[in-house]
Amino acid sequence: MALKVKVDRILCIGAASCVAVAPNTFEMDSEAKAVSKKKDGSMTSEYVNYSDINDNEENILNAAKSCPVNAIVIVEVDDQGNEVKQIWPET
Numbered sequence: 001m002a003l004k005v006k007v008d009r010i011l012c013i014g015a016a017s018c019v020a021v022a023p024n025t026f027e028m029d030s031e032a033k034a035v036s037k038k039k040d041g042s043m044t045s046e047y048v049n050y051s052d053i054n055d056n057e058e059n060i061l062n063a064a065k066s067c068p069v070n071a072i073v074i075v076e077v078d079d080q081g082n083e084v085k086q087i088w089p090e091t
């Protein structure tokens with residue numbers, strides 16, 4: 001079981017609470033939208049595996065819960081990287 005996370009740029013309103021809760025995972029870009037930060041320093045709006053992020057699972061989930069518009073999506077994936085179920089927002 002593995003997890004991955006992304007920020008939905010269309011939903012994000014730039015509230016930045018995710019950055020306050022998990023600064024190793026999220027950063028604001030030049031358009032005031034949150035992006036995910038990878039261990040190699042790159043930033044992306046695509047899904048990032050937790051293994052590529054310098055933060056723990058709890059922090060990332062708490063950051064997602066802190067988002068007022070539920071713009072942070074966390075999914076569980078199988079060994080092939082296929083989505084198994086959505087962890088957050090709860091469906």
Ligand code: SF4
Pocket residue numbers: 007011012013014015016017018019026033034066067068069070071072
């Ligand atoms: S908390 Fe949500 S709305 Fe605020 S910057 Fe993060 S993703 Fe965007």
